[in-house]
Structure formats: C-alpha cells, structure tokens
Amino acid sequence: MIVDILARFRIQVFSAWHGLSLPSIPDRLHQVVLIGGAIIVGVLGWSGDVLALPLAMTFPMLWAFSRSRVTAAFVSAGYFLAASRGLPQGVANFYASNLWSGLFLWIVASLAFVILHAALWTDRPGQARALRYGAAAVLMAIPPFGIVGWAHPITAAGVVFPGWGRAGFGAAAAGLIVMTTRWWPAAAIILGGFWLWSAAMWTVPDLPEGWRGVDLEHGKKLGRDTSLEQQRDLSATVKHATREGARFIVLPESALGFWTPTVEQFWQRELATSRLTVIAGAAVVERTGYDNVLVAISGDGGRILYHERMPVPVSMWQPWLAWNEQDGGAQAGLFANPVVELGGRRIAPLICYEQLIVWPVLQSMLHGPDMIVAAGNGWWTSGTSIIAIQQASAAAWARLFNLPLVTAFNTQAEE
Known part of the structure; x- marks a missing residue:
C-alpha cells in the first residue's frame, strides 16, 4: 500500500511540475482563477513601479494554462484591460467628456491584443504552443499590431537582466516562450531569481554629464x-x-x-x-x-x-x-x-x-x-x-x- 501511495504521489507531482493545468480543477473555477490572475498581473505589473514590471512575464503562463480559446481570450482581455486601466480616465480628461467615450476606446484598443492571442492559442501543448506564443509576442511588438502593443511583457527585460543588452533581450524572450511549456516552473524560478537579484542591486539610469x-x-x-x-x-x-x-x-x-x-x-x-x-x-x-x-x-x-x-x-x-x-x-x-x-x-x-x-x-x-x-x-x-x-x-x-x-x-x- 505504501508503494502505491508513493507511486500516486509521484505521478501527481510530475503532473503539477510538467503539466500546464491540474485536471482535477473544475473548468469554471479554472477560468475564474486564470482571469483573476491575469487581472492582478496587469494591475500590479503595470502599476508604474519599474521593479514590478517582471510580474507581466507571468502572462504567457496564464495564457498557456487556458483550456479553451474562449478562456485564452478572456485571460488576454483581463491582462490588457487591467494594464491599460488609465485609458478611460485619460480619454475623458483629454476630450473633456464623460467616461463612456473613454470606455469605448479602451475596449476597442484591446481588440488587437485579445483577437491575436485568442487566434494563436492552441490546445496542443509543447512546441506548437510555444511557437504560437512567440509569434503573438513578435506581432504585438511591430506594426501594425504593435501600434497598440502596450503592456508587452518583454519590457521587463531591463529589470530582470539589467546591462545585458541584446543578450538580456534574448534571454527574456526565451524565458517568456518557455513559460508556455511544461518547463514553466524552471523558467519562473530562473527569471524570479534574476529579478530578486536585480531588485536588490537596482540603480536608476544615469543622467548624462551636462x-x-x-x-x-x-x-x-x-x-x-x-x-x-x-x-x-x-x-x-x-x-x-x-x-x-x-x-x-x-x-x-x-x-x-x-x-x-x-x-x-x-x-x-x-x-x-x-x-x-x-x-x-x-x-x-x-x-x-x-x-x-x-x-x-x-x-x-x-x-x-x-x-x-x-x-x-x-x-x-x-x-x-x-x-x-x-x-x-x-x-x-x-x-x-x-x-x-x-x-x-x-x-x-x-x-x-x-x-x-x-x-x-x-x-x-x-x-x-x-x-x-x-x-x-x-x-x-x-x-x-x-x-x-x-x-x-x-x-x-x-x-x-x-x-x-x-x-x-x-x-x-x-x-
């Protein structure tokens, strides 16, 4: 009996480590957790505190955890709308209008991000999902989609790998892609370790002399x-x-x-x-x-x-x-x-x-x-x-x- 218990425990740990979701969680609760997590990441990661930016690097993981295209769309919407939450008030200020016009533009601005990530989501884990997220990340970084490519997780590269230049950019991009695979715990630990080290040693950019x-x-x-x-x-x-x-x-x-x-x-x-x-x-x-x-x-x-x-x-x-x-x-x-x-x-x-x-x-x-x-x-x-x-x-x-x-x-x- 003890052997059977240990065997089942090993399988559960293996599933938690290498899988992208736990099948025991009901779909409805699973959706709520992912969407809520995406909103929290959007709010905290894009709070205006530069050292909080690496929280945005967990978005690919939440996207990959989705069990359906609809869930992926809601996760993407939750993240983007939370990150850009200042837009409705800003539009109302700019046009001296009520919040409704700002809310409309807020929703419209999110469509490119949401539609792209929903369209490229796949239920096939592994390399296929990683490549599709990589494609979404690239498309949201360059025109035409990049024109509304706010809250891109790659922006956090400078906090996680300060001073690394192109190598740091490449490492951050690779980390984001790995976050969509079964190796996401290893990527999270590595990125989190570099983040903590950077936060402890953080210095603001220098001001040029003169x-x-x-x-x-x-x-x-x-x-x-x-x-x-x-x-x-x-x-x-x-x-x-x-x-x-x-x-x-x-x-x-x-x-x-x-x-x-x-x-x-x-x-x-x-x-x-x-x-x-x-x-x-x-x-x-x-x-x-x-x-x-x-x-x-x-x-x-x-x-x-x-x-x-x-x-x-x-x-x-x-x-x-x-x-x-x-x-x-x-x-x-x-x-x-x-x-x-x-x-x-x-x-x-x-x-x-x-x-x-x-x-x-x-x-x-x-x-x-x-x-x-x-x-x-x-x-x-x-x-x-x-x-x-x-x-x-x-x-x-x-x-x-x-x-x-x-x-x-x-x-x-x-x-």
Missing part, C-alpha cells in the same frame, strides 16, 4: 498658449535650470507650441550669450497635417532634431483622414530617424506614446545610441498611472542597454 530634463506642471495650456509671455516663462525656467551647470536642457513634448520663425528667433536671442542648447517639443504645421517633433535650439539657431515615429492613435494620428482625402492629424514616421546626433552624442528619442510600445526603442537600439531622451506631455493623464508607466518603461529599456536617460514630462498641477 544634461538635465525639466518637468513642468503647466497642464493643458502647454503647447496651446502661444503667447510671448509663455515663451518668456519657459526661458526663465531654462535659465534657472542652468545654474547647476547643465549645457543641454530637455523640455517636455509640445513645450514650444508651433515651431515658427518667430519662436526660433526668440529662443536664439535668449540663448545668444550662453553655450546652452535646449531640446524641446513642438509642432510643425504642414499642408496635410502636422509633425510632432523635438527641436534643438542654441544661440546659433534652431533645427528640427527628431520627427515622432508613432503619435498617439486617434487623438493625434488619424490615418483615416488621408484615406478619405482629408487633411489633419499628426504624421507617423513609423521607422524614420531612430537615432539623431547632438553634441557629439547619438540619441534615441522617445516622445510620449513611443515609450509604451516596443518597436521604436528596439529600432533605436539597433543603431547603437549613446543615450535615451524621453519627453512627454501628460496633462491629460491626471488621476492615472500612465506617466509613471511611461517613465518605468523608459527606465527599464535604459537599464537593459546600460544607457543614460533624460526625461522631461508636463503634468497637471495638483490642486
């Missing part, structure tokens, strides 16, 4: 107030920031409003007697719409430094206007200017939305930048953790590739 980012609390008037008084206020802020010896000052997205010859001349005069260079967000009006850019200004003049590759869909980027032969909306450069040069450094710029998705930063890293500059205008994110998530994502990528990071964000002043 550089400083300036956060503002100008709310929605930043970029909309085009008065001379606004430009003078920004100039005074910049001059105050230079007292600590910075030669390069980064201002948030949209800081200068419209980039015009008048604005350029004003700033050129303001900086004429200094060696200072200001990098600031602005908008360049074109015949068919506008470009969201970063400009570099010094006493010698100004130039457009960077054209945003992926503006915020719907609120900024509206490709359907061109399809209907209408003008308007921000232009999307997609794969343009991944790195720019300034002051003898190769810079990987990331404006706002680009910090939430994968391909812009990966494309920039392929070109060997010396630093990352992340700017944003998040006045509309008041009451959400969106800016904290952007900053955490930028910090994770900077730590993965061991690069200095400069950030500059505009928010709504607290009342």
